[in-house]
Amino acid sequence: MTTRTPLMAGNWKMNLNHLEAIAHVQKLSFALADKDYEDVEVAVLAPFTDLRSVQTLVDGDKLKIKYGAQDISAHDSGAYTGEISGSMLAKLRCTYVAVGHSERRQYHGESDEICNAKVKAAYLNGLTPILCVGEGLDVRKAGNQVAHTLAQLDGALKDIPAEQAETIVIAYEPVWAIGTGEVATPEDAQEVCGAIRRRLAELYSQELADAVRIQYGGSVKSGNVAAIMAQPDVDGALIGGAALDADEFVKIVRFRDQ
Numbered sequence: 040m041t042t043r044t045p046l047m048a049g050n051w052k053m054n055l056n057h058l059e060a061i062a063h064v065q066k067l068s069f070a071l072a073d074k075d076y077e078d079v080e081v082a083v084l085a086p087f088t089d090l091r092s093v094q095t096l097v098d099g100d101k102l103k104i105k106y107g108a109q110d111i112s113a114h115d116s117g118a119y120t121g122e123i124s125g126s127m128l129a130k131l132r133c134t135y136v137a138v139g140h141s142e143r144r145q146y147h148g149e150s151d152e153i154c155n156a157k158v159k160a161a162y163l164n165g166l167t168p169i170l171c172v173g174e175g176l177d178v179r180k181a182g183n184q185v186a187h188t189l190a191q192l193d194g195a196l197k198d199i200p201a202e203q204a205e206t207i208v209i210a211y212e213p214v215w216a217i218g219t220g221e222v223a224t225p226e227d228a229q230e231v232c233g234a235i236r237r238r239l240a241e242l243y244s245q246e247l248a249d250a251v252r253i254q255y256g257g258s259v260k261s262g263n264v265a266a267i268m269a270q271p272d273v274d275g276a277l278i279g280g281a282a283l284d285a286d287e288f289v290k291i292v293r294f295r296d297q
């Protein structure tokens with residue numbers, strides 16, 4: 040049986056300037072001990088303007104924490120004002136990049152086609168995409184959460200070969216649970232995460248599906264993380280608000296103690 044190392048990733052969203060980012064990562068690095076990294080991977084997804092500072096700190100202090108960006112351009116380079124390319128992120132030695140977060144889909148009109156292009160841009164530059172999928176409240180109320188989420192998955196993975204897809208991270212984030220304090224029940228999370236894994240097996244292979252990490256995101260806190268992580272198809276969390284509090288984020292990383 041495949042062992043999947045849980046990935047606890049803090050998505051800072053549009054919070055923490057580069058000075059605050061340094062202080063925050065330092066606080067995390069002091070609080071986290073080597074043993075915390077033994078069976079959990081820890082990452083932060085920082086604003087673009089923080090990444091160079093985070094890189095310098097991580098490199099200089101040889102920290103085990105990984106870092107990445109919250110978005111990536113679908114384009115390689117050129118006249119795309121305001122965009123940040125995958126090669127720029129790779130140059131900053133980012134490991135991860137979020138693709139298709141619901142806030143990008145909602146406020147920036149990102150379609151599954153755009154997400155697909157961004158997943159391709161990430162792989163082209165050696166970055167690991169954290170592909171975000173999940174349904175809104177109306178879809179959930181209609182009971183269509185699985186079909187909706189799998190359609191997003193299919194769209195974003197179009198023409199992505201198995202040798203790339205085997206490293207992807209999928210974050211299931213029901214939109215109605217993001218930043219609302221409204222956490223999905225562990226059973227809600229398992230229902231969709233399990234369906235995502237089964238779809239990966241259909242699209243690729245059971246072996247690949249067993250290797251891919253699927254996170255849950257949406258109002259994750261130290262008080263609810265253990266029950267969510269106890270679900271068989273949940274391999275980590277994408278944490279928003281609670282990741283801005285270093286002490287709380289460390290408790291989430293130590294979910295086995297909660």
Ligand SMILES: O=C[C@H](O)COP(=O)(O)O
Pocket residue numbers: 050140212216217218219220256257258259277278279280281
């Ligand atoms: O990327 C993180 C998610 O949007 C969850 O955010 P939240 O933990 O503030 O609900």
